[in-house]
Amino acid sequence: MDIQIIATVIAGILLAVAALGTIIPVLPGSLLTVGTLLAWGWIIGSPATWWAAGIGMAIALAGWSASTVLTGRNLKQQLIPRGSIFLAIILAIVGMFLIPVVGLFLGFGVGLLVGEYSRRRNLPEALRASGSALKAMGLGMLTEFGCAALASSVWMIGVIVHFSTR
8 A cells, every 4th residue: 555545544544633622621722733734735745735734734723723712812801810710721621530421521611601690699690601712712723613614625625636637
């Protein structure tokens, strides 16, 4: 079997894991997409693979940045301090081990709500701020997933072009 075929199959598997990683935070997401495309472009080395890898990496980086900006801007707008976010992350990690699959999300949401309630002492305000932050995180994850999926589609076009002109 040819090294180019092996590298392409492995890259395809890693890109699928990376796309899932934008939704399931335990798995690597956009960073794995960028690394996989860079390695695949370098190993194969044809103009088509470098173009596909470059365009795909740019799309994945844009999605990663957009996700971070969307979430961070909303947290600042809601005036949510780092202490509440830290508590949410701790409870998300605990939740991940206690309740498989959904525990991470549930723990983060509960942690954010508890942190905001202890700070504001007003449940409706804490619910509003926590809900808004969770919506922003969901939108960020969706944006990052869409960009990872689009980068994978660009990779697939590069695969087709490379192997059809080889």
